[in-house]
Amino acid sequence: MDSSAPLLFDPLDLTAGGACLRLRNRIVLPAMVTRLSGEDGLVNGAIRDRYIRFAQGEPGMIVIEAMAVHASKSGPLLRISDDSFVPGLADLAKRMHDVSESKVAPQIIHFLKISRSGWRQKVADLTKKDIVDIREAYARAAERARRAGFDAVELHMAHAYTLSSFLSRRNLRPDEYGRTLENRLRLPSEVLSAVRAAVGDDFPVGIRFLAEECIKDGATTEETRWTALRFAQLGAAWLSLSNGGKFEDAVHKPGEPLYPYTGYSGDRCMPGRNYPDGANLPSAAAIRAFIRSQGFTVPIVATGKIHTQELAESVLRDRSADLVGMARPLLADPDLPRKWKNGDHDRVVGCVYSNVCKSLDESFQEVRCYLWPKGALHAPRSSDRTPPRWPAAGAAPRAEIVRGRVELAWNAAEDSEGVYGYDVERAAGAGAFERIYAVKSPRFHDESAAAGVCYWYRVRAYDFAGNRSPYSPEVSAEIPDLPLGGAAHRAASTT
Numbered sequence: 001m002d003s004s005a006p007l008l009f010d011p012l013d014l015t016a017g018g019a020c021l022r023l024r025n026r027i028v029l030p031a032m033v034t035r036l037s038g039e040d041g042l043v044n045g046a047i048r049d050r051y052i053r054f055a056q057g058e059p060g061m062i063v064i065e066a067m068a069v070h071a072s073k074s075g076p077l078l079r080i081s082d083d084s085f086v087p088g089l090a091d092l093a094k095r096m097h098d099v100s101e102s103k104v105a106p107q108i109i110h111f112l113k114i115s116r117s118g119w120r121q122k123v124a125d126l127t128k129k130d131i132v133d134i135r136e137a138y139a140r141a142a143e144r145a146r147r148a149g150f151d152a153v154e155l156h157m158a159h160a161y162t163l164s165s166f167l168s169r170r171n172l173r174p175d176e177y178g179r180t181l182e183n184r185l186r187l188p189s190e191v192l193s194a195v196r197a198a199v200g201d202d203f204p205v206g207i208r209f210l211a212e213e214c215i216k217d218g219a220t221t222e223e224t225r226w227t228a229l230r231f232a233q234l235g236a237a238w239l240s241l242s243n244g245g246k247f248e249d250a251v252h253k254p255g256e257p258l259y260p261y262t263g264y265s266g267d268r269c270m271p272g273r274n275y276p277d278g279a280n281l282p283s284a285a286a287i288r289a290f291i292r293s294q295g296f297t298v299p300i301v302a303t304g305k306i307h308t309q310e311l312a313e314s315v316l317r318d319r320s321a322d323l324v325g326m327a328r329p330l331l332a333d334p335d336l337p338r339k340w341k342n343g344d345h346d347r348v349v350g351c352v353y354s355n356v357c358k359s360l361d362e363s364f365q366e367v368r369c370y371l372w373p374k375g376a377l378h379a380p381r382s383s384d385r386t387p388p389r390w391p392a393a394g395a396a397p398r399a400e401i402v403r404g405r406v407e408l409a410w411n412a413a414e415d416s417e418g419v420y421g422y423d424v425e426r427a428a429g430a431g432a433f434e435r436i437y438a439v440k441s442p443r444f445h446d447e448s449a450a451a452g453v454c455y456w457y458r459v460r461a462y463d464f465a466g467n468r469s470p471y472s473p474e475v476s477a478e479i480p481d482l483p484l485g486g487a488a489h490r491a492a493s494t495t
């Protein structure tokens with residue numbers, strides 16, 4: 001074992017010129033659009049509350065959701081495209097700093113036009129003047145971020161947005177901004193240099209870009225390691241890696257603008273329940289290894305289904321990355337970093353990757369977590385220490401097989417503040433129990449059980465503070481291995 005590897009709660013210094021920004025731990029909240037701002041793009045009370053809630057959890061760094069550097073129409077999205085946005089952003093930065101030592105960086109974004117017909121503007125449509133305007137808009141927005149009192153700024157060069165589309169292997173512009181790697185790197189490099197010049201040497205500038213485009217003929221780490229090298233050479237303070245999220249394979253819904261997370265590349269960007277944990281770690285590890293081999297120490301942020309401390313620590317130990325990004329897990333429970341630090345692992349409300357948050361983003365609705373209580377605009381907060389309890393009759397879990405799935409039900413638990421949800425755990429045969437989902441009501445349908453395996457289930461209730469009840473008794477169920485008739489039912493046993 002590598003005893004020199006950092007631990008999750010070790011600090012990390014982001015450097016810029018001679019200056020250094022110390023992150024108190026290695027957990028990063030990557031940018032996550034909330035759709036809480038109005039179409040005016042101003043910081044409002046809901047945005048303030050959402051980010052103060054994140055700050056109270058004390059991650060090392062919070063990247064505030066993408067905010068536009070230009071004035072194009074976009075539905076509810078924060079803006080930093082004009083000096084009039086600075087007072088609201090400055091107030092947000094101050095309030096977050098007042099409650100937390102987390103460092104705060106806004107993510108700044110330029111995007112091209114899209115319409116409900118499915119049409120979208122492409123990089124090939126942009127004139128040289130448009131390109132100069134994009135570069136200047138980024139520089140001015142980054143300078144505003146510094147003036148607003150943020151600790152750093154992140155340039156959005158990932159997913160389906162303008163700079164990512166310039167970097168893309170699908171950028172076939174015939175001039176010096178397309179086709180070859182060097183040409184495709186040109187505008188992103190110019191933007192980084194212009195931003196660096198605008199904010200000064202001592203203000204950290206990070207970049208988010210794609211380790212893999214996850215589309216046909218798209219870039220993989222074979223190419224993106226060179227992109228990473230370029231940004232390291234130009235003095236990026238961190239490189240935050242994402243995967244996918246492209247327009248090229250997006251599925252167009254009639255009458256709706258294209259949403260870049262609807263195709264396969266969208267699945268890879270926000271991997272759902274059907275993806276393994278740490279789904280994007282191999283690409284992060286490949287890029288980090290390459291950058292280190294070239295003598296650069298710029299920290300790498302890896303993100304994508306990292307939600308246990310064990311996995312997060314292994315990311316650092318295996319040198320896959322230097323910082324661990326957790327978006328949906330911190331939406332589900334903003335207090336996760338503080339709970340992990342205090343050893344309160346059992347009180348974390350765990351993301352189940354249902355991607356309800358993503359669907360809300362897609363339809364421009366306020367982004368909430370499926371696990372939160374109905375109607376809640378933010379994650380609940382409580383300092384209660386009394387766990388939920390089972391009723392006098394006990395949890396009494398029941399399982400039956402109905403049409404090829406295991407249907408589980410149990411008695412509702414009780415709690416003085418209210419039961420928030422139930423973890424459902426499953427073991428296959430004599431294997432270990434794993435948490436497979438969480439539900440708000442005392443029932444769950446397991447559609448991922450295979451015939452010929454005896455599954456054991458147990459549940460436990462949790463309250464708003466994340467306190468857990470004792471486990472229910474275990475209950476087993478096995479799908480008969482012969483083809484099932486429509487009405488096939490089978491009794492289950494309880495220990």
Ligand SMILES: Cc1cc2nc3c(=O)[nH]c(=O)nc-3n(C[C@H](O)[C@H](O)[C@H](O)COP(=O)(O)O)c2cc1C
Pocket residue numbers: 030031032033034065066107156158208242269270271303304305306325326327328329357358361367
């Ligand atoms: C609702 C939602 C909004 C997102 N908005 C952004 C964004 O503004 N900028 C960005 O770079 N990534 C955005 N992402 C991607 C996340 O930062 C992250 O990379 C992704 O969710 C995978 O990480 P996770 O498994 O920890 O959630 C968003 C993700 C979600 C679910």
